[in-house]
Amino acid sequence: MSGLIPYLLFPGNAAEAMRYYQSVFGGVLQLFDYDQLDRHDGPSDAIGHAMLQGTVELSGADAGIDDDAVQMNGMFLSLLGTADASTLTGWFADLSVGGRVIDPLQRRAWGDWDGTLVDRYGIRWLIGYHPEE
Incomplete structure (x- = not known):
């Protein structure tokens, strides 16, 4: 499952x-x-x-006749730690093309990296990783 x-x-x-x-x-x-x-x-x-x-x-x-198409407000699809840093950085760059970066992928005060964007289809993403030591 x-x-x-x-x-x-x-x-x-x-x-x-x-x-x-x-x-x-x-x-x-x-x-x-x-x-x-x-x-x-x-x-x-x-x-x-x-x-x-x-x-x-x-x-x-x-969307079917009686369905609404997706509208994302107040949420992101999170890909935190889903893959290695290089892959996640590439996904952030790729999803940004034709979309809008809300908060660039950057190192945070707690040591992790993350950023947020809205892709060309209006889907909001939170992408980040914990750097390998």
């Missing part, structure tokens, strides 16, 4: 977004459209379910 896996509903660009996250994080991506899932609450060619499996796991879909 795995831990918490975010499930994001996109406003019609789930395939693009999930492919983007695969390009950043790697892993295996599976995309299923509404037609393949015999769903009728959205366009048949829209993404009805997507899964990115790897070091970072995300699921998502295009």
Whole structure:
């Protein structure tokens, strides 16, 4: 059994977004459209379910007729210590492209590094690590 896996509903660009996250994080991506899932609450060619499996796991879909697309306020998806410092620094840089850095990746008073950003799809991320001694 795995831990918490975010499930994001996109406003019609789930395939693009999930492919983007695969390009950043790697892993295996599976995309299923509404037609393949015999769903009728959205366009048949829209993404009805997507899964990115790897070091970072995300699921998502295009929002259905009665669904709201994701809007992130008051929260971040946290990748604190999820990988080594070099990988996390790269993820921060990659996710920043086309997005907005809220607080740059930097050393904190307690010795750890972290930073926050909003990516090009409006998803907020907290990324950081404890430096290796």
